[in-house]
Amino acid sequence: MSQLEGAHMTAEHRATQVMEKIQTLASFSAMQDGILRAYLTEEHRQAHQQLARWMTQAGLETWQDEVGNQWGRKVAANPELPTLIIGSHSDTVANAGGYDGPLGILLAIEALDALQDTELPFHVDVVAFADEEGTRFQTTLLGSSPVAGLWNPALLDRQDAEGISIGEAMRHFGLEPDNVAQAARKPEETLAYLEVHIEQGPLLESLDLPVGVVTAIAGAKRFLIDVSGVAGHAGTVPLPLRHDALCGVAQMIATIEAFATEHEIVATVGKCDVRSAAVNVIPGQVQFSLDIRSQSQEKLDRCTQLLMQQLATIGEKRGLNVVHEQIYQAQAVPCSDRLQQLWAQVVESATGKDVCYLASGAGHDAMVMANLADMGMLFVRCEKGISHNPKENVQTQDVAVALDCLIRMIQSVSSYQTGTC
Incomplete structure (x- = not known):
């Protein structure tokens, strides 16, 4: 695809690509007839290698951090500028659906692909957090906690069902456990954290709305x-x-x-x-x-x-x-009032409908990232509110709306940065 073709690609076409990529990620699974992708496994490695390829195609600089998260960066002209982080998680529960986590990562990559030729007054990092669900070691948010500066070294001794500790699994994966704390980002260098995620509940569907603005995480x-x-x-x-x-x-x-x-x-x-x-x-x-x-x-x-x-x-x-x-x-975590306002503006502009504000009853990486920077979330309608289930499903047209909103949000964050929103 030429750069010109990419620049003129419609949101609907890009949404279709996101849906196809979700199916590709679903193939990196430890289950034959379902999806299971746990932390520090071969499926984790394969999924992140694929995400890195897609990040590179979107013009991003890529790297893996000390805890096994996969990153991609749209670099600003001035290296001293702060960074907007957009992310979600790539791991799953057992017998999972394909959208919980990966949808937010792929929407962020696709948004930055659409903005390749747009100069922004900040860096933008996309992150695929390697562990949010806690499936393997029965402790959640292992990917985002070190990034937010909340790493507990005692967790290195925690074992999975086969008696393998997190520290041992890290070494086998090619990571050095003693370096995990180096994954921490600095608050003064972080502009904000954004996350797009399926709702995992039925409210948006009951209101016939494609997206909604999250007010807090319970x-x-x-x-x-x-x-x-x-x-x-x-x-x-x-x-x-x-x-x-x-x-x-x-x-x-x-x-x-x-x-x-x-x-x-x-x-x-x-x-x-x-x-x-x-x-x-x-x-x-x-x-x-x-x-x-x-x-x-x-x-x-x-x-x-x-x-x-x-x-x-x-x-x-x-x-x-x-x-x-x-x-x-x-702890209950409120979303940033200013980021809620920005999300609401782009949702109303993109959909022409009244904005639905709703709280999240489920936990997300955004909970711990709020310790690093202001945090804002956008929910995407999912069929019957079903999640953590192979029947988990979203509609391509809703993905197109969410992508449009995320692109507008990235462009609007400059007003957040200057305090004019």
Whole structure:
């Protein structure tokens, strides 16, 4: 393709190319009949080598950083100018769809390909973060955390299911674990961070809108809750004399749903394990999980405390012992007001429709990148809100709209840089 042909390529044509490239990335998978691409695996290497080729074709300088992220840079004329970073993640959960993560990376590459001949008053870096999902080592955001200056060296000892540590996997991949902290970017040299991502929810589809502006990324707390009662014979212990752990948990789960509805948060019991279960035994021990989220950190903290008190009260009334262990926490992160304003302007200009503002209930690399610079996100409609599933799907025409918005956003960031937006 000639440079002239590339300059005049339509957004629809470019969107079709993005969709084709997503299918190519989907082929780098450890699963034959699905997508699985985990951190520091051969599939990670293959996918990033392909992304590097596409970055080079878009006129970008490319490199791999100390943690295994793949970068591409549109270089500004003045090397002293700050850098706008645009990215998402290339890794997947097991049996994944093709769009969660890769769509944002490929849209950024395609946008900079369209802007090859446009001089910008800043560098623009595209990054494919190597680990967001945490599939292999059961700890998330390993790609973006070091870039944001949040690397914890103790993680090098964390092992996967086969007993291989992160440090060992890095060395096998060709990385030096002692150098990971060098992946950190400097806040004073970073203009902002942008991320385009599928919504992973049904709101945009319900409103018949192709894209929406993200206001915040919800904070989350996760717990394992152990409920202990008294196991007994199912036929000999009268109901009033039982201390049935599973009946207590059933009441707790119903309370969790009602509480979340009342307080306008989301709360989910995703796992429930009846210990030593038998058809003719009153359950004596049950463990269940609780995931609770809110875009307001203050509300999340307050609701968590209130809900735990209610669960404890249920246990007391039923003669059950209730113990909870917090196993995960992520702070709620607001998106930059000024970047929200810029996104809204380009969305309204590109679509001619009112702008939908919505919060993200899922975590993203943008959460930790907000520690480095102001952060803004754009969501793209996905079919039925399905994500982390082979049925995950987006429409080419929505990808074209998202690409148009991202190109306009990159061009508009100069006003953000000068404080005129």
